[in-house]
Amino acid sequence: MSWTLTAADLPDLARGATLLGTGGGGDPTIGSLLVRQALGDRSLTILDPDELADDLVVIPTAQMGAPTVMLEKIPAGTEPTLALRTLEAHLGRVAQATMPIECGGINSMIPLLVAAETGLPVVDADGMGRAFPELSMETFAVYGVHGSPLALAGERGETVVIDTGDDDRQMEWLARGVTIRLGGVAHIAEYAMSGAQVRATAVPRTLSMALALGRAIRLARHAKRSPFEAIAQTLSTTLYPHVRELFAGKVTDVQRRTRDGFAKGWAQISPPDGVGQALEVEFQNENLVARLGTDVLAVVPDLICVVDAESAEPITTERLRYGQRVRVLGISTPELMRTPAALAAFGPAAFGLDVPFVPVETRVVGAPAAVG
Amino acid sequence: MSWTLTAADLPDLARGATLLGTGGGGDPTIGSLLVRQALGDRSLTILDPDELADDLVVIPTAQMGAPTVMLEKIPAGTEPTLALRTLEAHLGRVAQATMPIECGGINSMIPLLVAAETGLPVVDADGMGRAFPELSMETFAVYGVHGSPLALAGERGETVVIDTGDDDRQMEWLARGVTIRLGGVAHIAEYAMSGAQVRATAVPRTLSMALALGRAIRLARHAKRSPFEAIAQTLSTTLYPHVRELFAGKVTDVQRRTRDGFAKGWAQISPPDGVGQALEVEFQNENLVARLGTDVLAVVPDLICVVDAESAEPITTERLRYGQRVRVLGISTPELMRTPAALAAFGPAAFGLDVPFVPVETRVVGAPAAVG
Numbered sequence: 001m002s003w004t005l006t007a008a009d010l011p012d013l014a015r016g017a018t019l020l021g022t023g024g025g026g027d028p029t030i031g032s033l034l035v036r037q038a039l040g041d042r043s044l045t046i047l048d049p050d051e052l053a054d055d056l057v058v059i060p061t062a063q064m065g066a067p068t069v070m071l072e073k074i075p076a077g078t079e080p081t082l083a084l085r086t087l088e089a090h091l092g093r094v095a096q097a098t099m100p101i102e103c104g105g106i107n108s109m110i111p112l113l114v115a116a117e118t119g120l121p122v123v124d125a126d127g128m129g130r131a132f133p134e135l136s137m138e139t140f141a142v143y144g145v146h147g148s149p150l151a152l153a154g155e156r157g158e159t160v161v162i163d164t165g166d167d168d169r170q171m172e173w174l175a176r177g178v179t180i181r182l183g184g185v186a187h188i189a190e191y192a193m194s195g196a197q198v199r200a201t202a203v204p205r206t207l208s209m210a211l212a213l214g215r216a217i218r219l220a221r222h223a224k225r226s227p228f229e230a231i232a233q234t235l236s237t238t239l240y241p242h243v244r245e246l247f248a249g250k251v252t253d254v255q256r257r258t259r260d261g262f263a264k265g266w267a268q269i270s271p272p273d274g275v276g277q278a279l280e281v282e283f284q285n286e287n288l289v290a291r292l293g294t295d296v297l298a299v300v301p302d303l304i305c306v307v308d309a310e311s312a313e314p315i316t317t318e319r320l321r322y323g324q325r326v327r328v329l330g331i332s333t334p335e336l337m338r339t340p341a342a343l344a345a346f347g348p349a350a351f352g353l354d355v356p357f358v359p360v361e362t363r364v365v366g367a368p369a370a371v372g
Numbered sequence: 373m374s375w376t377l378t379a380a381d382l383p384d385l386a387r388g389a390t391l392l393g394t395g396g397g398g399d400p401t402i403g404s405l406l407v408r409q410a411l412g413d414r415s416l417t418i419l420d421p422d423e424l425a426d427d428l429v430v431i432p433t434a435q436m437g438a439p440t441v442m443l444e445k446i447p448a449g450t451e452p453t454l455a456l457r458t459l460e461a462h463l464g465r466v467a468q469a470t471m472p473i474e475c476g477g478i479n480s481m482i483p484l485l486v487a488a489e490t491g492l493p494v495v496d497a498d499g500m501g502r503a504f505p506e507l508s509m510e511t512f513a514v515y516g517v518h519g520s521p522l523a524l525a526g527e528r529g530e531t532v533v534i535d536t537g538d539d540d541r542q543m544e545w546l547a548r549g550v551t552i553r554l555g556g557v558a559h560i561a562e563y564a565m566s567g568a569q570v571r572a573t574a575v576p577r578t579l580s581m582a583l584a585l586g587r588a589i590r591l592a593r594h595a596k597r598s599p600f601e602a603i604a605q606t607l608s609t610t611l612y613p614h615v616r617e618l619f620a621g622k623v624t625d626v627q628r629r630t631r632d633g634f635a636k637g638w639a640q641i642s643p644p645d646g647v648g649q650a651l652e653v654e655f656q657n658e659n660l661v662a663r664l665g666t667d668v669l670a671v672v673p674d675l676i677c678v679v680d681a682e683s684a685e686p687i688t689t690e691r692l693r694y695g696q697r698v699r700v701l702g703i704s705t706p707e708l709m710r711t712p713a714a715l716a717a718f719g720p721a722a723f724g725l726d727v728p729f730v731p732v733e734t735r736v737v738g739a740p741a742a743v744g
Binding site: 090156157158159160161162163164165167170173174176177178180181182 | 462528529530531532533534535536537539542545546548549550552553554
């Protein structure tokens with residue numbers, strides 16, 4: 001069912017989307033502020049994917065870049081709509097709705113910003129069901145919609161249109177090069193598709209799920225209940241039913257470099273008492289794999305979420321700091337993200353990880369710790 | 373007056389254009405072969421700039437990249453026409469002629485290749501009057517026509533359209549980034565303009581001049597006359613009337629790196645008897661400055677041409693080798709390339725050289741050696 005979203009929903013949505021961003025997808029603060037400013041006291045229409053007209057013209061919008069750079073290089077706010085307009089002009093078609101390409105603090109917000117500026121509705125779905133670092137890592141692409149042509153806009157009004165046919169990796173490669181030359185952040189419109197194609201290729205209802213997650217965490221805190229229980233309960237009826245606590249401890253080391261246009265590195269999380277093995281989480285914008293010694297506890301595309309040990313507030317990779325007390329959650333991705341074709345696009349091997357994919361719900365050894 | 377060009381003209385044109393390429397502009401071998409293959413026994417129409425209709429749609433075409441890479445990464449041949457077609461589609465206008473953006477072994481040829489493939493005529497003019505390493509270094513831009521939108525094509529059929537408004541340096545910066553990601557070479561269409569704008573902004577008749585130069589060198593060799601005299605005589609009635617021999621000697625050192633998408637470095641040319649100061653020539657794709665100790669003998673935008681000491685065959689920077697016996701010529705650029713606005717775009721400071729521009733005909737100290 002379609003629904004409306006107002007500025008009052010933004011903090012909950014940002015929190016939930018950042019959790020689903022699995023360490024990446026951008027910091028929620030900036031994203032929320034941009035939408036709040038553009039939206040004022042108006043409301044936005046969020047369209048349920050099942051209710052889209054088959055021939056509806058949907059053009060997703062997003063920010064791309066390294067989250068470490070996004071933190072410091074605040075957009076003017078006009079770039080994503082400029083990217084949309086540039087792609088419309090190139091295609092000779094006008095968008096009837098926009099949509100996120102991923103879940104995340106920034107990229108659940110950018111389509112809302114575009115919607116607030118243009119009056120377009122937003123489709124309640126996305127192409128990653130979480131965040132991934134590369135534009136080719138989309139269920140859209142896995143199930144037959146390609147990203148090209150892609151339009152990219154910079155803060156000084158620069159526009160770039162990239163068309164690599166059905167080669168989405170080459171599209172990512174070229175767009176990343178342009179983004180680096182624009183200072184590390186750019187805004188994009190890509191994967192233009194029909195309403196029917198949304199239904200065939202997107203992960204459905206991730207905006208409403210993010211909002212529900214963020215709200216459940218907030219209400220649990222307010223009622224002095226466990227926000228971790230609230231997360232597990234909210235997800236239990238979704239396409240993400242399995243939540244596992246992989247580890248609890250203290251961040252004792254973080255290595256992070258902004259390289260090739262990405263934030264790459266790893267974090268070490270040690271047991272609270274300092275005794276025993278530490279968890280190592282490797283990331284490229286997003287958390288990719290969580291290892292305890294040689295034992296892999298979770299790996300892409302399952303979600304690895306580092307959150308505050310008490311409040312369950314999600315912590316993005318660029319915000320990880322020595323001394324933070326955290327819990328690390330593993331969350332199962334939807335089955336459409338675990339098919340052989342999907343794993344070829346964004347499974348462990350796509351990140352150069354020499355680890356087979358094993359679902360997090362079967363992987364955690366011993367008695368899988370239920371979250372609570 | 374307009375004229376026709378056939379495959380028989382290509383060796384002379386390539387030789388003359390490579391001389392005017394002043395070390396850059398690409399190796400002539402590959403350029404000639406591409407045109408010869410596409411042209412067969414047909415002929416091309418070369419339009420005199422004075423005879424263009426004011427509203428003629430002219431779209432220049434070129435190759436961009438580091439000459440060191442161009443030597444090894446042979447184009448499929450379809451890329452420049454793809455770039456032209458992409459820009460036409462973006463503009464919603466159809467080209468009625470193409471034109472070089474610079475003189476050089478490759479870039480005097482690419483528009484001929486496009487012409488052979490499309491049937492378009494080629495305008496006898498260009499925007500550099502020599503070769504320069506960057507797309508913003510155009511008399512077109514100096515006199516009010518901007519490069520955007522630019523279309524770029526890669527060998528696998530990738531297309532990119534870049535629009536940076538009137539910021540030609542940002543256009544260069546982004547196009548260079550894309551070119552690097554395409555492997556170091558790409559083909560472009562840019563600086564779309566009218567016939568009237570060609571007359572107002574281009575360096576006229578550089579194709580016919582290159583052909584005349586190449587032919588004069590060949591005929592002089594054949595007649596056992598000095599090809600250096602032939603060069604001076606041919607240029608004496610053009611916009612490039614001053615030719616000076618800056619140095620004669622042997623290449624004793626070359627440093628060259630392909631970096632940031634350019635071939636950067638310097639060559640040391642020592643006196644034939646090994647006694648006395650060596651000439652140092654610094655280059656970024658093209659030769660930028662020729663120094664004897666602290667004495668600057670010639671500097672951009674004047675032409676610094678390293679040629680074989682006997683045959684006067686031009687030697688591009690990527691072909692410089694230890695032991696070559698060479699002469700170094702300084703050739704005056706046209707006055708429209710020496711105005712304050714022109715020097716701001718491609719004078720010494722534009723290359724980070726802390727040297728004032730002094731015309732080569734006044735700069736060579738002592739009795740300027742006439743060439744002969």
